[in-house]
Every structure is written in structure tokens, then in C-alpha cells.
Amino acid sequence: MxxxxxxxxxxxxxxxxxxxxxxxxxxxxxxxxxxxxxxxxxxxxxxxxEQGLIAGGISMVYDHHSRGMLEELMELQHQFHDLIISTQHVHLDHNNCLELLVVKGKAPDIQRLYNRLRGVKNLKHIGILKSTTG
Ligand code: NI
Incomplete structure (x- = not known):
């Protein structure tokens, strides 16, 4: 400081x-x-x-049995691979998964990724953490 x-x-x-x-x-x-x-x-x-370079996270909770959903999530993550620094997948219980994407990029691009993921059918929850590159 x-x-x-x-x-x-x-x-x-x-x-x-x-x-x-x-x-x-x-x-x-x-x-x-x-x-x-x-x-x-x-x-x-x-x-x-102000659409600057930002960092943050996107969290998703879903039932991994939902048909077609995993393919759709994977497809989107590959499409936006340049924004996603890392992903973590936690098996919460027999049905539910928590997935956390750490993202870095231009704010509007991150927002676009978030909007696309939010549009995936059968997600139980999606959240966004708006942080900074410092
Ligand atoms: Ni899982």
C-alpha cells in the first residue's frame, strides 16, 4: 500500500x-x-x-442429470475459453453440482458470457462475483 x-x-x-x-x-x-x-x-x-478489464467469478448450481445441460454448459465454456481462467467443479451431493468459473476480461464480454450461461435451461442458480484485476 x-x-x-x-x-x-x-x-x-x-x-x-x-x-x-x-x-x-x-x-x-x-x-x-x-x-x-x-x-x-x-x-x-x-x-x-466503464467496460474496463475486470476479474471475477461465475457460480452455477445444477442437477447433473438434466438432459443436454452439461453439453450446453461445456459448449459455452469452450466458446468463451479466452475469458475463463479456471473452473472448479464440486459434487455437492448425489444430484447437485456447484461449478465455479474464474473469469478475467472486458466487463461487457464477461457480462455476455454470464447472460448466455444464465439462459441455459434447468440451472438451479447462477451468480456473479464482480471483482477487479487490482
Ligand atoms: Ni458434479
Whole structure:
């Protein structure tokens, strides 16, 4: 981490009271730590909106007995192979699988991959983790 800068913030009393409750509820060590996290989250959100180079994850839960679904998922993953850094497949129980794709690329391309996967029939759940390349 680089040099630390201190700055003053003017804020309504009611807002700081609620912020302090938030800091305590989420167990941040300090206001500063909470604020740093909020700023980083905002910047990552902007990276995704500004179509920059991003990293993240896509998770999927499905019943591997679903006919045709595995072929479709595999086909899509090959089609978007340049975006997928790694995949992890966990057999949750007799029927259910959890698959996690770690992705890196341009935000709109990742979004396109996510949309295509979400369109696969019989997925039980799909989620996206929007992170950053740093
Ligand atoms: Ni499995």
C-alpha cells in the first residue's frame, strides 16, 4: 500500500450515527476501514460500468442429470475459453453440482458470457462475483 493520506469529512450527525451502527454491525475495526472498503467497492463497480478489464467469478448450481445441460454448459465454456481462467467443479451431493468459473476480461464480454450461461435451461442458480484485476 502507498502513502496514507488523512482528510476531513463534513457529514450530518444523523448520517454519521447510522454509519457508526453500520461499522459496528459489520465489525469493521474503524470508520476509516469501513470507508476504505466502501470506496474500493464503488471503484470496482465503476470499472464494471466503464467496460474496463475486470476479474471475477461465475457460480452455477445444477442437477447433473438434466438432459443436454452439461453439453450446453461445456459448449459455452469452450466458446468463451479466452475469458475463463479456471473452473472448479464440486459434487455437492448425489444430484447437485456447484461449478465455479474464474473469469478475467472486458466487463461487457464477461457480462455476455454470464447472460448466455444464465439462459441455459434447468440451472438451479447462477451468480456473479464482480471483482477487479487490482
Ligand atoms: Ni458434479
Amino acid at each position: 502507498g502513502k496514507i493520506v488523512r482528510f476531513g469529512v463534513s457529514i450530518p450527525q444523523e448520517l454519521i450515527r447510522r454509519f457508526d451502527q453500520y461499522v459496528e454491525a459489520l465489525q469493521f475495526n474503524s470508520r476509516s476501514e469501513a470507508l476504505r472498503q466502501i470506496i474500493r467497492d464503488a471503484l470496482v463497480k465503476e470499472e464494471w460500468e
